[in-house]
Amino acid sequence: MLQIIHPRYHHRFAEILKRASEHIEAVFAVDLKEVDSTIHSYDLVSKLNLPSYGRVWDGRGLPKTGLLMTVLGVIFVKGDCATEEDIWKFLNMMRVHAGRKHIIYGEPRKLITRELVTME
Structure with missing residues (x-):
């Protein structure tokens, strides 16, 4: 993900990811969950009871x-x-x-x- 964020904003990555995940949750009803902290792997998990x-x-x-x-x-x-x-x-x-x-x-x-x- 850092590859698409301008290097000038790398120090704000945590804030950017948090805000993006909030928007994803609001729009698509999915949570961004960290799967593996060692390689920073994430998954989107539906909040809907489909x-x-x-x-x-x-x-x-x-x-x-x-x-x-x-x-x-x-x-x-x-x-x-x-x-x-x-x-x-x-x-x-x-x-x-x-x-x-x-x-x-x-x-x-x-x-x-x-x-x-x-x-x-």
Whole structure:
């Protein structure tokens, strides 16, 4: 994380991380938890009691909310408006590719467009 913070502000990293985690908690209802203090590894933990443990259908499949939170995070970071290209660029860095089956998400484009996006 220090790589994206200007060196002039490294001494304020703890304050920056605290404020960022407060905003993440307020917007996405997730806590930033330190997993390993020796390597400064963190995890985002949902504060929501999601039905079916985040599965798209009750009793079927693995949790899908991780993909949703990632997409929402990209949109948030891009100023509440991200292009499809922005989202896929980020997902590709996570080795999640459109048209390629993922071990957790299945086919991600299908999951995003048919199951996470509701059209009325």
